[in-house]
Amino acid sequence: MRRPAQAVIVHGVAGGLLAGLVVALWFLVADTAAGHPFRTPTLLAGLLLNREFSEVTFRLVAVYTVLHFGVFAILGVGMASLSAAFTAPPRLLLGLVFGVLLQEVTFYIGLLLLHSPHLGVVAWPHVVGANIAAGLVLVGYLHYAERDPRPLGLGALRDHPALLRGVINGLIGAAVVAVWFFLLDVARGTPFHTPAALGSALLLGAAGPGEIVVTFGVIVVYTVVHIAAFVIAGVVFVALAEQVERVPAMALLVLLTAILLEGLVLATIGVGAQWVLGTVGWWSVAVANVLAVLAMGWQVWRTHPMLQRRLLEHPQLRV
Numbered sequence: 001m002r003r004p005a006q007a008v009i010v011h012g013v014a015g016g017l018l019a020g021l022v023v024a025l026w027f028l029v030a031d032t033a034a035g036h037p038f039r040t041p042t043l044l045a046g047l048l049l050n051r052e053f054s055e056v057t058f059r060l061v062a063v064y065t066v067l068h069f070g071v072f073a074i075l076g077v078g079m080a081s082l083s084a085a086f087t088a089p090p091r092l093l094l095g096l097v098f099g100v101l102l103q104e105v106t107f108y109i110g111l112l113l114l115h116s117p118h119l120g121v122v123a124w125p126h127v128v129g130a131n132i133a134a135g136l137v138l139v140g141y142l143h144y145a146e147r148d149p150r151p152l153g154l155g156a157l158r159d160h161p162a163l164l165r166g167v168i169n170g171l172i173g174a175a176v177v178a179v180w181f182f183l184l185d186v187a188r189g190t191p192f193h194t195p196a197a198l199g200s201a202l203l204l205g206a207a208g209p210g211e212i213v214v215t216f217g218v219i220v221v222y223t224v225v226h227i228a229a230f231v232i233a234g235v236v237f238v239a240l241a242e243q244v245e246r247v248p249a250m251a252l253l254v255l256l257t258a259i260l261l262e263g264l265v266l267a268t269i270g271v272g273a274q275w276v277l278g279t280v281g282w283w284s285v286a287v288a289n290v291l292a293v294l295a296m297g298w299q300v301w302r303t304h305p306m307l308q309r310r311l312l313e314h315p316q317l318r319v
Contacts, residue, residue, distance in 0.1 A: 016076020
């Protein structure tokens with residue numbers, strides 16, 4: 001049954017405001033962890049007014065906050081309208097579309113229209129992490145506001161077993177890397193140094209070892225980004241493996257993809273913060289990702305008996 005336009009608008013505004021609150025809290029925690037509360041809204045307010053402000057003021061933060069929530073209310077109405085157009089809307093997909101696509105496009109187009117000198121005025125991992133969290137909160141609100149009887153979150157994954165296998169695979173890879181660096185850091189006498197270094201570089205823009213911020217907030221925010229990245233990689237890995245079940249000759253493509261993922265990780269760190277490789281050790285990053293690929297590969301192998309039979313029986317893949 002088609003929902004009344006008034007209900008769509010009300011739910012969209014409420015969901016958009018909640019999503020905007022998530023983003024605001026994300027950056028408040030990140031800025032506070034870096035020792036500069038409200039730095040992000042001040043920077044963005046400066047872009048809006050085409051001026052540079054050396055200190056945070058209540059007026060600047062208030063003006064930007066009003067605009068921030070206004071934009072999110074509009075985006076929320078748009079997403080609620082899109083959700084209402086489906087008889088059974090795919091909530092998780094819509095959440096990712098809202099978080100990764102709609103908000104990202106809106107944010108970066110806004111920077112371009114404001115003639116921002118560089119698009120990295122806010123660290124991109126923060127933008128992606130905050131937007132994904134906001135998207136999930138928005139679709140969660142719409143799900144319960146519209147009284148959708150279907151399960152949401154992990155319960156919804158039961159209806160998508162391939163996606164669930166990918167999420168589990170990604171979590172295994174993320175755990176392997178986290179444990180590897182934790183053990184290395186403990187052996188060096190500096191627990192949590194690696195996630196703090198990577199978080200400070202990629203999220204806070206630290207330019208050297210002297211700017212590493214070892215705080216609970218930085219470590220937690222980086223860990224969220226770390227897990228999200230591995231979950232995406234896990235889903236891709238499982239999707240490719242299940243394609244190999246149907247076409248065994250694609251095994252080489254999966255191997256090349258794993259190598260490509262390894263290279264992308266090193267390249268991202270090298271471009272975003274080359275000094276981190278010297279602090280953490282490029283070899284430790286390489287070993288961590290090799291261990292993750294092996295663990296994820298073993299999980300796929302163990303849970304896909306058909307894949308085992310196809311690969312072992314395929315004549316071109318025999319040694």
